[in-house]
Amino acid sequence: MIQVEHLTKKYGDRTVVSDVGFHVKKGEIIGFLGPNGAGKTTTLRMLTGYLAPEEGTILIDGINAVDDPVAARKRIGYMPETVPLYKELRVEEYLRYRARLKEISRKQLRNRVESAMEMARITDVRTRIIGQLSRGYRSRVGLAEAIVADPPLLILDEPTAGLDPNQIRQVRNLIKEMAGRTTILLSTHILPEVESTCGRVLIIHRGKLVGEDIPGDLRNKGQSGQLLMLEGRGNEERFVSVLRKVAGVRRVVEIAPLQDDPSAPLMRVRVETDPSPEISEAVFEAVAAAGLKLRELHREQTSLEDVFAALTTEEQNQEESQGSKEEEAVGEGQGEVR
Amino acid sequence: MRAIFTLAKREVHSFFISPIAYVVLLVWLLYSGISFYLLARFFSSQPVGGSATISPLSAFFGGTTLFYLPLCIFIPIITMRLIAEERSSGTLETLLSAPLTEISVALGKYLAAICFWCVLWVPTLVYVWLSAGTGEDAVDWGVIATSYLGLFCIGLFYMAVGLLMSAVSRNQIVAATLTFLVLAGLFLLNMLVFMDSGEGAAAIFEYIGMWSQMDAFSKGILDTRFVVYDISLAALCVFLSIRVLQANRW
Numbered sequence: 220m221i222q223v224e225h226l227t228k229k230y231g232d233r234t235v236v237s238d239v240g241f242h243v244k245k246g247e248i249i250g251f252l253g254p255n256g257a258g259k260t261t262t263l264r265m266l267t268g269y270l271a272p273e274e275g276t277i278l279i280d281g282i283n284a285v286d287d288p289v290a291a292r293k294r295i296g297y298m299p300e301t302v303p304l305y306k307e308l309r310v311e312e313y314l315r316y317r318a319r320l321k322e323i324s325r326k327q328l329r330n331r332v333e334s335a336m337e338m339a340r341i342t343d344v345r346t347r348i349i350g351q352l353s354r355g356y357r358s359r360v361g362l363a364e365a366i367v368a369d370p371p372l373l374i375l376d377e378p379t380a381g382l383d384p385n386q387i388r389q390v391r392n393l394i395k396e397m398a399g400r401t402t403i404l405l406s407t408h409i410l411p412e413v414e415s416t417c418g419r420v421l422i423i424h425r426g427k428l429v430g431e432d433i434p435g436d437l438r439n440k441g442q443s444g445q446l447l448m449l450e451g452r453g454n455e456e457r458f459v460s461v462l463r464k465v466a467g468v469r470r471v472v473e474i475a476p477l478q479d480d481p482s483a484p485l486m487r488v489r490v491e492t493d494p495s496p497e498i499s500e501a502v503f504e505a506v507a508a509a510g511l512k513l514r515e516l517h518r519e520q521t522s523l524e525d526v527f528a529a530l531t532t533e534e535q536n537q538e539e540s541q542g543s544k545e546e547e548a549v550g551e552g553q554g555e556v557r
Numbered sequence: 558m559r560a561i562f563t564l565a566k567r568e569v570h571s572f573f574i575s576p577i578a579y580v581v582l583l584v585w586l587l588y589s590g591i592s593f594y595l596l597a598r599f600f601s602s603q604p605v606g607g608s609a610t611i612s613p614l615s616a617f618f619g620g621t622t623l624f625y626l627p628l629c630i631f632i633p634i635i636t637m638r639l640i641a642e643e644r645s646s647g648t649l650e651t652l653l654s655a656p657l658t659e660i661s662v663a664l665g666k667y668l669a670a671i672c673f674w675c676v677l678w679v680p681t682l683v684y685v686w687l688s689a690g691t692g693e694d695a696v697d698w699g700v701i702a703t704s705y706l707g708l709f710c711i712g713l714f715y716m717a718v719g720l721l722m723s724a725v726s727r728n729q730i731v732a733a734t735l736t737f738l739v740l741a742g743l744f745l746l747n748m749l750v751f752m753d754s755g756e757g758a759a760a761i762f763e764y765i766g767m768w769s770q771m772d773a774f775s776k777g778i779l780d781t782r783f784v785v786y787d788i789s790l791a792a793l794c795v796f797l798s799i800r801v802l803q804a805n806r807w
Contacts, residue, residue, distance in 0.1 A: 308574075316567050
């Protein structure tokens, strides 16, 4: 559905997207993951033909989006991050206008607008003026606009930004509903979002594609070990000595009393261990056997920041080991982009 | 082609939702009504059998400065929002990622502006009707035709200027200011005609200035030079607007 090769975009001297290439198959849901300023929006804008790339090719459904942007855009439903809408129009008016622009025939117009409103669950606000709608409704109007022409490819730039948890769940459900029929490329900087919706993830950082993975593996990639968090009663020395003896525990990262009860203080302990789920069991057994009372024990989830930190430091290390001054200069240049 | 009409329709629709349209129309109608009233009163106080080419209507359509001053203000107000508003509200992104070309976008916007220009002038037909009621030969229909043709032509030109300024500006105020400066410049060029005694420069200023055109058309003189001038400059401005929109991608 999407074939992107050597995509590069510069704003003046700053390289915002550099040599990005990826393929998306029909029916896939792809997450485009990266911190703010990584080049996600710029890449998506190039796919939609709103921006032209400096170099590289984009094929949308086999059509060259750089040479024939209009034909390529016919296959794309796009929802920009800011969800720009005409605030003075009513919801239905706006959707009808956009459907006409997207060359929906008069016969189909009513049906298409109706089903887009139903899918995005905005039929109850169809006669409301867009400017008076809440943020959640507005982004659903944007979503309805993107799907109104029933495009084979849907590009959503941060579709859940600024929504409350309920609305986020609705948007995710909508995306899942359309899965299979429609190819979806969505960008986000939130890791759980990718995990709950996407089949595959592209990670972009400082304009470069730094990783491509399925979401489950992503967390593991970000960590060479795992963090266990314990809360329990007992004194500090005892906790440390017991935990150190457990096989697989590397070090006690942090230990601090939660309550100042001199006889049996409540402690919070963080330990770094080898990346194996079984270690939790061993830790529990050891702590219980030592007579320490355990209140809570869980593995801490790796955050997106950790994944990025891991992926990007890896990359930097590689660059440094190559020892090329040129590459360092490029890296610095991209640093400014952020 | 269909996209152009869809766009123009939306543009006119949105304009008439906003209070600006009604404020512009109201102020314009008041202004034109008062100036027509003053002119009619002035001419009715003149002895019969004066200059044959001057009538209240021809004075209204360009015989006096009363005609030009509002142009410099109303045209920027009509055109400022065309593209600048889409740019500042971000809707330009959805517009330019829809399956239509920059050419359609510029032409659709331009068409909308022309429509509104026509809407401004339709009520002035009442003055023609009023004048026609004063006597058998009170209205020279040829003069009326050339007057409205002249109006339409300068509309084509000035709306295109407004479109271009709206395309290059990030916000509406800048667009309005730029358009105002261009129109005021064209108006002042005609002033220079009186200051410059030399033949050459004065002739050029007269040709490109604002009021010599309506001066001729309101007397019933169909000067094709002005028509060519208006249409070619309008085409240039629309073309440049298209290029500005296309440059947006880079």
